Amino acid sequence: MALINASSPHIAGKNDTGQMMLQVLLATLPGLLALTLYFGWGSLINCLIAAIVAIGCESLALRLRKRPVIFFINDNSAIVTAVLLGLALPPLSPWWLPVIGTAFAILVGKHLYGGLGNNIFNPAMLGYAFLLISFPVQMTAWLPADGIMQMSFIETLTLIFNNHLDPASVAIVDGLSGATPLDTLKTDLGLSKTVPMIYELPVFQGFLAGKGWEWVNIGFLIGGLYLVYQGIIHWQIPLALLLTLATWAFLFMGYDSDRYGSPIFHLLSGGTMLGAFFIATDPVTAATSAIGRWIYGAFIGLTIWIIRSFGGYPDAVAFAILLMNLAVPTIDYYTQPRSYGHKEAKFGRGKRER
Amino acid sequence: MRHRVWHLRGGIHPPEKKSLSLSLPLRTASLPEQLIVPLQQHIGAPVSPCVAVGERVLKGQLIASSDKATSALVHAPSSGTINEIGMHPVIHPSLIEQPCIHIDCDGKDEWIDHSGVDNYAALDTQTLLSRIREAGIIGMGGAGFPSSIKLNARHNQIETLIINGAECEPYITADDILMQERAVEIIEGIKVIGHILQPKEILIGIEDNKLLAVAALERASAETTIDIVKIPTKYPSGGEKQLIKILTGKEVPTGGLPLQVGVIVHNIGTVYSIYKAIIQGKPCISRITTLTGEAMNNRGNVKALIGTPVRHLLKEGGVQESQLFRIVAGGPMMGFTLPSADLPISKTTNCLIAATRSEMPPPPPEQTCIRCGQCADICPVTLLPQQLYFFSKAQEFDKAEQHNIFDCIECGACSYVCPSHIPLVQYYRYAKGTIKQLRVKEEKAEASRQRFENRQARLEQEAVEKEAKRKARAKAAAEKAAQKTSAEPSPQSAQQSEDELARLKTAAASTAKLSIEAKKALSQAEKKEENSDKLEQLRQKVALFQANSDKAKEALKAARQKPPANTPPSSKVGEPKEDKAILELREKAASTQDALKQAKKALLAAKTSHTNDLEAIEIQVNQAKKEAGAIKAQLREALIAQKEIPLQQDTPAQPTSDTVPSSTEASDKVTAALARNERRKAQKALDLALAENKSEHKIATLRKAIDDAGSESQ
Incomplete structure (x- = not known):
């Protein structure tokens, strides 16, 4: 009898990183569905392109770093990064936008830092920020939330692949695209309109907030709640983020309702829910203790509100998260929990006591 | 209720x-x-x-x-x-x-x-x-x-x-x-x-x-x-x-x-x-x-x-x-695998699990930690297992300790839930073990540092004591000489010639020093390329000093070659000539003392390295001690005897008997000196024992030995 020698514990639970990533992908479906219903096939196509590029880049990087390719591909983390980026891109963006963004996210954002688990910044948001700075025109060419469903999958695909080549396609996309609610608010406030006046515009004729956008956000909210229920993400970060965002919006709406958007508007516009449940909760780049998660989430919420209200960009989720990613190591050092048998939590960085 | x-x-x-x-x-x-x-x-x-x-x-x-x-x-x-x-x-x-x-x-x-x-x-x-x-x-x-x-x-x-x-x-x-x-x-x-x-x-x-x-x-x-x-x-x-x-x-x-x-x-x-x-x-x-x-x-x-x-x-x-x-x-969470079935059970063996492969498969390969925090959620001690893992892996042991790694009870719950199948407990065991080893090392280093410092202090103390004794002896000798001068005129001239010699020595040394310093200054000036006037001045100075120094040396040489004037016969009485037997005994005593020292050293080395033949070495040490003791006793007797002989011979030549110690007094003095020596050694041993935190009993014994030696020497 050949007995094996192994260290305890001798049994393991069913948790698996690859499975967790698949759960995250599954949870994006309600949001993706809403995007597809209101903005057409574009988002799905973006996600697919990004996923293929992600797998390619991941394999390349793993090979260059001399790591077992299949073993690490199977953790599905590259696909999650790709899909999260694809969801954040405008639906009719040219094909090279997800390609460049994903390649940057995987190669620079992830592998240059040492691969999964070692990256400081959320790779998807790093790719998004890179694209937003480099290609502002394409990155802000969103569509109004209607009418696109008349366009078939093939038509959408053709548009996406001809976008930059065929002047006719470019003209079609230009003709179709319009400002998002966040964009509209920013631009029209600049034109000294008041918030109530702006809310009368067609783009705001939704059920609760911006047309279509509210459902996209509700879709991501549902998916996010599923992840919380499954124990894959911790509830502290999204709750802290949403609470802070809503609180600041509420306070300033009370201060000057002509110039500041309502809490509902902020919660259900742009990338709020996607950011709160899918991106800020990326375990690798988020704070790790319970108190740390509260701090981390709250500051992201605050930063989102500040950039949206006073900054130059219409949406701010990517920048807010990237900024707070930087603060994570510090937050972690100062939020060690109190361990059993200790009177109080230890504070700060370890120095050997003498 | x-x-x-x-x-x-x-x-x-x-x-x-x-x-x-x-x-x-x-x-x-x-x-x-x-x-x-x-x-x-x-x-x-x-x-x-x-x-x-x-x-x-x-x-x-x-x-x-x-x-x-x-x-x-x-x-x-x-x-x-x-x-x-x-x-x-x-x-x-x-x-x-x-x-x-x-x-x-x-x-x-x-x-x-x-x-x-x-x-x-x-x-x-x-x-x-x-x-x-x-x-x-x-x-x-x-x-x-x-x-x-x-x-x-x-x-x-x-x-x-x-x-x-x-x-x-x-x-x-x-x-x-x-x-x-x-x-x-x-x-x-x-x-x-x-x-x-x-x-x-x-x-x-x-x-x-x-x-x-x-x-x-x-x-x-x-x-x-x-x-x-x-x-x-x-x-x-x-x-x-x-x-x-x-x-x-x-x-x-x-x-x-x-x-x-x-x-x-x-x-x-x-x-x-x-x-x-x-x-x-x-x-x-x-x-x-x-x-x-x-x-x-x-x-x-x-x-x-x-x-x-x-x-x-x-x-x-x-x-x-x-x-x-x-x-x-034991259990599947904290138990350990047995390498064979031929081991006996003990009072703590509460369970034996004979597991099949499908029941407890070999652990899957370790994936990367994605800091999902599930381990932190289930840790019953409220640690941050994922941080401990990073610190252990990166050998940042001070941080691991600061994150309370020693509160980990190794229950294995974190390993159980880890989606990346990381054997976390093993990492913690590794970190704990290494930290403990490092601590032992540090303690050892600290102990040897303490020992070294104690030794330094002891040596300094001894040097001070020696110097004091030497001065006391010199004073006594001078007094003696003074007494003798009053009795006989000849020793004075000897004393004078000796004084002269000492003076010449000092002069030679100081002029040599001056000359060397001048040379140094010159070479420095040459290096710095000072102006020629200054260099010339320096050169002259060097030549002068050199000449002075040579003169002083020659004078010293001459003084040394001159036979000491009127060496008094009584000066020999003061320093009794040692006969051959005593010299031999002295040599023997020194060699046995050396042997004893070496044996003691071996014993110490054996003790620190925990070898098994400690007893054999201890026996050796005891033997060496005995031998050394016997030789010393012989030497002591011989010395006393020898003192007695010249004293008897010289008694008629001595005008006053009270300036020279009688035979019993001499033997007492030797005994006292030896006892003092013993006492000093005992004191040393006690210091060492105190520094090394030896047992109460041992320290008490050593104290008693000192007291005994002290009373003997008085």
């Missing part, structure tokens, strides 16, 4: 698999042909065998003992003949070999005379404790700490006595079956412990997946104040610190003992052993062991004798060898 149950943070719910071993009632394992009884089953001082090979022993007979309180006595589990006493691999996480006594069982299972007590309450605490100690009882939940020590608390120190019946590890049912089938005996055992400790309350904590055990104990304890508390089934609620938290809400301070919060915890198995020891008078020679795992057909709980080979018990459990993939001693 139902006792309050506090919430235990974290924890996991692995598949219990307890029903595997609960279908059959408790049975007694058959008697093996040979028992291999390990001598070190406990945490504490080792015991040594008190039987010889070939001796027949009876069941329950003491076979290994020790005077140390922290040791646990060992008894023969069955009657038979001692076949061998030697090293044998034992059940231990480190796969080590330990001394074991092999007993060939004669099959008669014949008990030694034994008797319990009818009324334990009539006995005082110390008697009960010594009975428990004599029965060799140790914590049978796994720690193996001698129970008599744990029970030896101050009066009124214990508020809560907790009996641990949680048994939270999957698979294990040994305590469960014991509670079900021996409830009355367990309650009796608890009463004995209660009588010893006099706690304010007695609680039995049992997980709520053991309802039969709860019911049995409730029936048995109906007449008592013992509180049986059902706690939620959750791993690791049976950990000592965790159970204390659940049942009392108190936390044992980090690095401390439950005693500090007025709590003491005993395991069900230990309680049962105490019952048997006190009421029946039987020592701890058997235990309940769960035989389980899917590679066994006949799973269940057996009463097994300590020292029964695992192979024998596996057979008892109907093991299918073809299915067997790993044997685990």
